[in-house]
Amino acid sequence: MKVGLFLGCNLPALRPDAEKAIRISLQSLGVEVVDLEGAACCPAFGTFWSADEEAAIAIGAWNYSIAEKMGVDMIVQCGSCYSTLKMSRHKLVNEKLQEINEKFLSKVGARYEGRSDTKHITDFLYNTVGVERIKSSLKYSMKGLKAVVQVPCHTLRPSKILGFDNPENPRVLKELTRALGAEVPTFTRDRQCCGGAGGYARRNRRAAMEFLKLKLDSMKEEVDPDCIVVSCITCLMWMDEAQEEMRKLGMIDYSIPVFDYNQLLAICQGHDPQKVARIAATPRDKVIAKILENKV
Numbered sequence: 001m002k003v004g005l006f007l008g009c010n011l012p013a014l015r016p017d018a019e020k021a022i023r024i025s026l027q028s029l030g031v032e033v034v035d036l037e038g039a040a041c042c043p044a045f046g047t048f049w050s051a052d053e054e055a056a057i058a059i060g061a062w063n064y065s066i067a068e069k070m071g072v073d074m075i076v077q078c079g080s081c082y083s084t085l086k087m088s089r090h091k092l093v094n095e096k097l098q099e100i101n102e103k104f105l106s107k108v109g110a111r112y113e114g115r116s117d118t119k120h121i122t123d124f125l126y127n128t129v130g131v132e133r134i135k136s137s138l139k140y141s142m143k144g145l146k147a148v149v150q151v152p153c154h155t156l157r158p159s160k161i162l163g164f165d166n167p168e169n170p171r172v173l174k175e176l177t178r179a180l181g182a183e184v185p186t187f188t189r190d191r192q193c194c195g196g197a198g199g200y201a202r203r204n205r206r207a208a209m210e211f212l213k214l215k216l217d218s219m220k221e222e223v224d225p226d227c228i229v230v231s232c233i234t235c236l237m238w239m240d241e242a243q244e245e246m247r248k249l250g251m252i253d254y255s256i257p258v259f260d261y262n263q264l265l266a267i268c269q270g271h272d273p274q275k276v277a278r279i280a281a282t283p284r285d286k287v288i289a290k291i292l293e294n295k296v
Contacts, residue, residue: 008078147177182229194239219256243255257283
């Protein structure tokens with residue numbers, strides 16, 4: 001298997017350990033990861049799409065042309081990158097492919113034929129790699145640990161275009177986490193957004209923290225998890241960093257470590273936690289130590 005890793009903006013710039021985890025865990029599963037040299041911003045809905053949809057689709061076509069020339073599909077971790085690229089492709093293959101090729105890509109010697117696609121990394125891991133292959137790659141287990149998952153909301157709707165999971169009852173990330181040996185309970189606010197998407201946290205940070213507090217309190221009181229598992233750079237950064245700020249403000253008196261799924265996968269595969277899960281505002285040491293006690 002060979003895939004093109006679409007990094008997006010925040011992952012390599014702000015959480016390079018999570019990028020390392022994605023690369024190294026996929027390699028341990030026998031997946032060849034190639035870089036999409038020359039790829040641009042996705043671009044997210046809050047930027048180009050709001051001002052110039054045609055330009056946004058053209059940028060998406062440019063990214064696809066790079067992947068198509070390399071003969072790969074793109075995989076992404078960022079929920080916003082995933083939904084933006086999938087929406088671009090939908091617009092292109094259904095109505096605008098020839099127009100965008102002629103008006104924009106032809107001017108730089110590029111072309112997109114509609115062959116390459118985008119997959120969210122959880123979709124790729126669950127539906128292409130498969131749970132059994134993941135289990136067979138493990139050296140350590142999350143047995144004895146309780147994990148709740150935060151499904152990136154931008155991977156769920158509009159489900160006819162983006163969907164690889166049930167938007168009303170998503171299970172892919174839960175099943176992937178169970179494959180690592182963790183118990184994955186549900187709770188009342190299981191499907192609530194993290195509150196960090198769409199610039200909400202930038203426009204009204206206090207309101208975004210109050211919104212997140214509802215979710216954190218629900219999971220803490222109902223299931224008291226050892227960690228939160230995400231697969232989106234926004235969820236990862238916001239749920240981790242906001243907790244630190246909330247503790248300082250006296251909004252919460254607890255902490256729940258937050259991991260990207262591939263960070264936990266890489267640790268369970270035996271990779272160095274200092275390389276794949278180093279950056280965090282909310283301490284993770286106890287969870288990592290527990291994993292490393294559980295040899296498979």
